[in-house]
Amino acid sequence: MYFDGEQAAWLNAAEELVRGTLRDAATAADGRETTVLMPGEDILLTRVALPPIRQARRRLQAASFALEDRLVSRVDDLHFALAPRAEADGETPVLVVERALVQSTLDACRDAGLDVVQLLPDMFALPDTGAESWSVAMIGDRVITRTDTLHGFACERGLWPTLAGGCTPPEHVVLHASDNDSQARALVDELRFESAPDIEQVGHPDPDALLARLLAHADTQRAINLRQGTFARASAMQAWWQPFKLTAGLAAAWLLVALAARGIESWQLHQRIDSLEAQSETAFREAFPNVRTINDLRVQAEQNIRALRGSGGSGGMFPLLQATAEVTGQAGDLTIQSMQYRDGALYLSLRGDSVQSLEALRAGFARQRGAALNVESADAAADGVQIRASVTGEPA
Secondary structure, eight states: OEEOSSOEEEEOTTOOEEEEOHHHHHHHHTTOEEEEEEOGGGEEEEEEEOOSOOOHHHHHHHHHHHHGGGOSSOGGGEEEEEOSSOOTTSEEEEEEEEHHHHHHHHHHHHHHTOEEEEEEEGGGGSOOOOTTEEEEEEETTEEEEEEETTEEEEEEGGGHHHHHHTSOOOSEEEEEEETTOTTHHHHHHTOOOSSOOEEEEEEESSHHHHHHHHHHTOOTTTSOOSOOGGGOOOOHHHHHHGGGHHHHHHHHHHHHHHHHHHHHHHHHHHHHHHHHHHHHHHHHHHHOTTOOOOSOHHHHHHHHHHHHHTOOSSOSHHHHHHHHHHHHHHHOSEEEEEEEEETTEEEEEEEESSHHHHHHHHHHHHTOTTOEEEEEEEEEETTEEEEEEEEEOOOO
16 A cells, blocks of 8 residues: 555555555455555655664664664654665665654554555555666656665655766666656656666556556565664564553552562561560560670570579570560560569569550450569550550469
């Protein structure tokens, strides 16, 4: 299909040229993949030397950097499309076009319901006549020229002698024009090459017949496709995935929230553990002020208690500390303010958020084996309850 930005032209089943809107073209395509030819006047076909890069995205970036000084427009406003491989001299053919033009063309085709797989400059619709031979088509006031397999240009008739004169002279020119175009041969004759090329003129009944011939024989296999980089066509998997993007995004957001909540919970747990360890160390230092270095709290506590009591039994301060730590840790709203171990009992000063804190303390010790709680006082106030209690080991 040919699209000049306003009207589309395509071939029907009888290979007759049909003109209409993009929606008409989409109806004719009936869901089939479509190759779209666009006017080559707005597309620069040049060459660039690239480093040996395999990744397509990086090759496009390298091409834009290499051509930046040779282009008038800002590189960010341009779209680049590369040939699959370099030519024999090491340079790679590249198409350069305004990004906005490609975007608007693809948007218009998509809105009409066309599945565009290739977007090509119309000079690739001309036959590739081989080395040192040009294919030229004159359609109305336009001249389309293919100078080699991956080289060519399009322009107005008045500019053609100037642009063509700057190219390497061909030995042979195949000129496609309407039978009633009397100026076509004269335009080629205007070229001032040192050696005049042989001219083979191919006539067509009218411009529509010529355009139909070009559409029927467009070189879609070797042409450079503008659908590269950010304009690359989505694969079948990407198209299938598109409707699920929102759902996947919401699921990912939920997962992040869940992970964040788990992380906060883990952090709070570590904070509680660190707090209990600090409280245990404080209690140990109050009970054994002569011990300056703590390497293993449990072992050192048991050793010092045995030394005090002269016993190697399993009782002592540490079981009471352990029971207290478990109960206050489970209660959650209790804070140990101070503790002291003397005469086989662990004396505690605690702060609770409410009277229920006291009940939680009693219930917790009721479940502990080998430790008994004795509440000495509990002063309730608006901001909580102050508890003084002692913990002793239960007799065997």
